[in-house]
Amino acid sequence: MQRIGVFVCHCGTNIAGTVDVKAVAEALRYEPGVVISTEYQYMCSQAGQDMIHEAIRENNLTGIVVCSCSPRMHEATFRKTAQSAGLNPYMVEIANIREQCSWVHKDMEIGTEKAIILGRAAIAKVNLNAPLTPGETPVTKRALVIGGGIAGIQTALDIADAGFPVDIVETKPTIGGKMAQLDKTFPTLDCAACILTPKMVEAAQHENIRILSYSEVQDIKGFVGNFTVQIKKKARYVKEDICTGCGLCTEKCPQKKVPNEFNLEMDNRRAIYIPFAQAVPKVATIDPNYCTMLKTGKCGVCAKVCTAKAIDYTQKDEIMEEKYGAIVAATGFNPISMKPFDEYAYSQSKDVITSLEFERLMNAAGPTGGKLLRPSDGKHPHTIVFVQCVGSRCSAHASKGKEYCSKICCMYTAKHAMLTRDKYPDTDVYVFYIDVRTPGKNFDEFYRRAVEEYGVHYVKGMVGKVSPEGDKLMVQASDLLADKQLHIEADLVVLAAAIEPDMSARPLATMLTASMDTNDFFTEAHPKLRPVESPTAGVFLSGACQGPKDIPETVSQAGAAAAKVIGLLAKDKLKGNPCVAGSDEWMCNGCSSCERVCPYGAITYVTKEFRMPDRTTALRRVAQVNEAVCQGCGACTVACPSGAMDLKGFASSQIMAEVDAICK
């Protein structure tokens, strides 16, 4: 049986004005478990707190109820008071008789009656309270960044600068991501490579950063502060530490017909290759799908020409297991497939290209050496049509495309149009748009310059159809403002394809038990207040894997994610919220219902041997809650049919006791 003290606060006249506090204290004195019931002017004042402190000591109280303002106001205060008097802070309950009673009722009699009932409910609850202690877990002071694009690089750099070791895992042979493929960047028109490659080098040389390129995350176990991650280092058949990146092998390799994915397959590379000149790490990789040596055992040219003796055809995939305290997802995006949008003739003509392909065509390191030439015949295009929103902003029920705005297309299309007109003033450039969205610093100015200074034809309307006719592309489109249907004979059509999260994000989310939205973007813990954290503790989000983003936004989010990671890794121990779920193993039947509703992946299952009531032994699968990960929402407690799962601090028995007290 508890020994409960009840303390009714006047809050000046805030409570006492509408509630007869003396009557409340008197009425609650006879409730089960109550040994002392008293009132005071201001319970939260030092004098009030001292009074509680004294009462706890003198009466050996095991629990207290404070009838006062909202627990959102002073619960923490009274918990501290209790703790100072040697009472477990979770043996305190608050009856909210100010915000939810005296302030909303006018009649003294009614207010007093309700305050007594609220007090009774709190007493009924505290009778069932048990002392709770927050759990502590140590933190592995090391971070993992998954994805080596600008988001991943920036996050890693910021974390590393704060003194914590970071691993970057990148599936491609080089870091750099999409930004490495870009030509110029809006709205300043800096060259992408000029601002990105120094960061890549900095990452490579940073003493706290290790780059695991050509690697994939295979499995993630554990929880905040204590993740164990399996990483597969794919065999690149080149000894990374020995290769000097001289590139001789990539010139001598006889297999020349390998589509070059870095240039979006608009030209070819060799079977042994370095994706681009500034790749980091700058080491060659053999593509096993094309290498004659690996496929037939005959060739070996690269090994012969390599002076460093770095080629190793016998290399195998390697699995490594590492421990981390925090994980950052930075898996980025891809343009969506243009296959379903055949009205634009993407599959019918080489001269219908996506914007990313256009980037490569404009890039000095691209397939055309930076000259804008038609992929079909290498001729200079005179009329270029840009189509916006291809696959973006589609209805949720449409059979193709994405519902969201891809956010970056308006600006890069303005950039493309501007650059084209700048380099080739003899070209006619049309941009078909639905809306031009430019909410960013210097963005609208940039777009206006494209129109006003560079003479880009912006047409409000959509292209309905593109049909190749001879070496021309017949573009049929509507000009809504002129209420006309336009027919343009174009040489090149550029589609601003919607972007979607990288395919690796979904399996990663499953491994992380991080939630995703219907479009496979990672969900943030709170859309406004916790935008760079996943709801799963210890998992952070950086870049376009969380939603479409341009470079400045990506970099700022990357920094924010890094700050959150640093904040976590700076702690030696994590103190949890003790109001967490717990499973009674004797009642649990291992059905997984709780696991499925847990937003944090806090529930795992173990198979244990139990001695059953009938004296037999049985292996049973039972749920275990990781108290460091559980946030205490209680979804599992209702999903569990047997009631094996309960929530500390808000136990079913406590809530039902409150219900009983209120309905009396």
Added chain:
Amino acid sequence: MQKVTREILLAKAAELLAAGTVNRVLGWKAGEFTYDVTPALFTTAAELEKDFVYGPFSGANFSKYLVKETRRDEGKVLVFLKPCDTYSFNQLLTEHRFDRERVYAVGIPCDGMADIQRIKDQAGDGVSGVECDGDNLIVHTLYDGDKTLAMADCLAERCVNCKSKKHVAYDELIGETGDVIDSHRFDEVEKLEKMTEDERFAFWQNELSRCIRCNACRDVCPACTCEKCVFGNPNSGVENKAISDSFEEKMFHVIRAFHVAGRCTDCGECSRVCPQNIPLHLLNRKFIRDIDNFYDEYQAGAEVGQRAPLVNYKQEDLEPSEAVERSGNNA
């Protein structure tokens, strides 16, 4: 379609026992009067030969026994599964209630099982034996001689409204599997929905008032496999051994149906075993119908590993305030 007979099943069981594939068989054991068949475990061919039966009263769903059975022994157990049983089987697997490796499941086709109560309603009390004769049953009675009844008129309610002749799980199939059936199983629910609130209340008050809390519905239910039921757990705060107020009838049956909502495969065992003839399956079917109506159509047990509707959500799900109207309840 191959007609399944006792001989075929016996031969299959004997074969699997002899081959060492299984070391015991979960089957039906003959009783006193043909119709009182008991689920039983057989370990030898001789035992099977002596007592194993298969016929219109071999209706018991064995799936739930697998929970206990697979915990007992290292070897495999042979279980015969009718199409409806395979759904329970899958649902139990989804919930990790038994080890699939310890079971050898043989799917058998089913044309529906007989309900002795329906036979007695037609043939009168004093049924001393029932024989199968093609599509008819010949019923031997104590006082009125033999009577011939069409099997179709003797089917159990759950078989009249059979939802599927398709086996969704098995290691081996005897005969052929069938299709999911577009059944009329929701007709009765719909009839109740169309009543007024008052009529529905009167209906359920009358039905549930007969409940004696014997817990047969719970104990037979393949979805009710909790190690300890909340209603039998003195620490749960809602335990009750008997119904001493009509509130408790509602509490028990609503919560029981809620706990199996989205997990109930509609196997119909609850109503079959109710000694008081309460149409408990209607509560489960109401949940199934609402789930189909509110969310996506869902058949528990159709696949292993499905995410049950109550542990799932969509952002555009309907609001509770719209539920009553959408559910078709006349309110």
Added chain:
Amino acid sequence: MRKCSTANLDALLRTIAENASLYLPVDGTDGRAHFTKWEDGVKMSDALNTVRSAKDFFFPQTENLMDFKVEGKTIEIIDTREECEDFVIFGVRACDVRSFDILDRVFLVDPVDTYYKNRREHGIIVSMACTRPSETCFCRTFGIDAANPGGDIVCYKEEDAWYFDALTEKGQALLSKLESLTEECDTAAVDAQKDLIRERMDKLPLADLTADAFGGDKLNTYFNAPEWKSLSQSCLGCGTCTFVCPTCQCYDIKDFKTNKGVQRFRCWDSCMYSDFTKMAHGNNRTSQLERFRQRFMHKLVYFPANNEGIFGCVGCGRCLSRCPISMNIVKVMKELGGNA
């Protein structure tokens, strides 16, 4: 012996109901017979027996024993007992009539259960002979004669008339109130019916079942019998058999917290339940085998051991037709009896 023409039966029932609550088997909305309070227009069921037994009248499923009222820190104990009114149960079969004797041996021996006694004293039993015993009937195994069902008044139904005979003073008193509706008659029709019943009892499928192999001295014979394992194997552990059984008399006493105090009540319990007779250390029968064995050993061995050889089963057959998995006392007796 007195007789009442079938046409006058309603009037007879009305007369009984004027002086006491009258209960009789009536077909419910579920198509089965249940004991129901008689009022004008209620038709008696033709069914052989009710789903639940007649024990409810003396030993109801739940029963308020007393209340505690809590006010501040004082507790008041309230005796909720009231003197029971007279009531008549009409149409009780021989098996259920015998079950009252068995219950009496539990509740009326010292210390007497006053709740039970109160109702028992106010209840008048009008029994009824079984002209069409069912295949599940085996009352004769326990020496019950369906042709002489007993009770306070015994009754025989024929096509054109009902025959009544008082067997006790209580019965005589009731029958005398019905004199205007009945007439004295000879026993010819009833004797013929008795012959028919006995002839039919001989032909029942379970007519040969005997309980000779069982009795109070058989504890060691059966307690560790290997058959229990296979018999109990598929038992679900539900309480159907115990709750439809006319002789199962186990109960639990529980407290229900009302808004103002505590209501103490007793309710039927079932030895089939895992929490039956749960004590501080846990349950004393931890496996379903033990629980299953308990029920049948009690009926066939322990009860006769303490009650001059009277078995705790009356052969009504309810468990035969209600068990979800069709396991029952007949199967148990046959399986074990072969072992004796």
Added chain:
Amino acid sequence: MQMTEFKPKIVAFCCNWCSYAGADLAGNNRLNYPAEVKIIRVPCSCRVNPMFILRAFQRGADGVILCGCHPGDCHYTSGNYYTRRRMALLFSMLNFLGIEKERTRVEWVSAAEGAKFAATMNDFVAQITALGENKRLEDLRCKK
């Protein structure tokens, strides 16, 4: 004799992050609502077990209302989505049993919606008052 005015008993389960804060805001702004409403704080609306709701009716409540964050705003990201499904099915089932559908309600109230909280409670209390005493889910023992 004059009939005493029917004062319903209303239990309101409020999630800690949105609705409980919304109720506090209603208090801060001194927005009146009937004292018949008594609030129970739960971490999230998904903590509310259907058994709690039935328990409230058993113990004498005449109406039960459940308040949580707006869908999509749950502090725990998905809790109220589960609440929504559970309660939709539970309410439909209770009504299927003939329980008045007006007795139960779910309302999404954010921490900023003090006015909505008060208005909702005023409306709900009026609705229950008009409906009268809970007879269909009462436990007579609790009324003794």
Added chain:
Amino acid sequence: MENNTNRMKEQILRTSGVNPLKCMRCGKCSGTCPAYDEMEYHPHEFVYMVERGDIEPLLKSESLYKCLSCFACVDRCPRDVEPAKLVEAVRLMVIRQQGQNHLKPDQIPEMLDDELPQQAIVSALRKYAK
């Protein structure tokens, strides 16, 4: 008058099953329409005018009969608005309002030739039934 417009709008929306509020005014329907030049009101204008309740001009417009029902606009609309269904619904409204077929059944045999596909006859009856 106002009521009549609302009624017409509702009827069109009901028969077509189209929700014009889904339109984001991209004009892809008109950009894609092969009969654009023949039309006075173009597909995107149909959607907009129905949404505004500006239905009278549509009823009178020849544009109704210029739509080929090729469904290119339906296929390509990113927002699933289905403009062709709206056009069809307005067309049906005219037919129903007039209640009298432009083509008389007895005229049909003389217009038929062996080459004419069955579908063309049916859609002609619908389209030219003015």
